[in-house]
Amino acid sequence: MASDGASGASLLSASELNQxxxxxxxxxxxxxxxxxxxQRVFQKADHFRAACAVCILLEDDLLTVAQRVAGFFVLTELYRSDTNxxxxxxxxxxxxxxxMVEKGFLVQLLTSPPSNRDAAHKTAAAVVAEFASVTHVDVPELGALRSVYSTTVPPVPQMAAVEVRPIVFDPVAPAD
Known part of the structure; x- marks a missing residue:
């Protein structure tokens, strides 16, 4: 995600990633x-870029369970009044x-209206503890959410969807 290389292709600087x-x-x-x-550390213009970095960290399983809870909450809050x-x-x-911690927390985030979310008052550690003994989570039908998303968000161009993430500097890549 951070790159100090000649290509300059980085999502976040090393300092931003640290933050x-x-x-x-x-x-x-x-x-x-x-x-x-x-939202204080990253200016509004940088929210999407930083949120993309959170997604990469989540998708690549580079965060602890508590950090994953925090990451999903941040992504939810950034787009609480828009299509996420x-x-x-x-x-x-x-x-x-x-x-089960992640599954239970995601069901809460996806099914509770933003105004009723009590997660904002809980710590990530409390969320982890809350779901620690849960052995099963009922997942609601997600088709409606997918449908709303697919009709309100423009599709990603096919070539952009297959690009390699700028996580590691490629020393053999030509300089821009």
């Missing part, structure tokens, strides 16, 4: 505070994860 990881590491502060900190461009990541994770 992001520091924000997501705080498991003893309410998730609402974590989301607020994210990261909804496919939420749905895919919900379908594939074997972690």
């Amino acid at each position: 992001l990881l520091t924000i997501l590491k705080v498991s003893d502060r309410p998730l609402g505070d974590v989301a607020t900190q994210f 461009p990261f909804l496919p990541v939420f749905l895919e994770t919900l379908e594939k994860t074997t972690l």
Whole structure:
């Protein structure tokens, strides 16, 4: 994600990635505070770019369970009044994860209206503890969410969808 190489193709600078990881590491502060900190550290114009980095960290399983909870909450809060461009990541994770903590938390995020979300007042550690003994989570039908998403968000061009993520500097890549 961070690259100091000649190609300059990085999603976040090393400093920004450090800041992001520091924000997501705080498991003893309410998730609402974590989301607020994210919005303070990253200017509004950089929210999408930083949120993409959170998605990569989530998709590549590079975060602890508590950090994953914080990451999903931040992504939810950033787009609480809009169609969330990261909804496919939420749905895919919900379908594939074997972690009941993650599954239960994602069901809460996806099925509760933003105004009724009590997760903002909980810490990531409290969410993990809340779902620690859960052995089964009922996942609602997600077709309606997929349908709303597919009709409101423009499709990603096919070539952009298959690009390699700019995670590691390629020393053999030609300079721009």
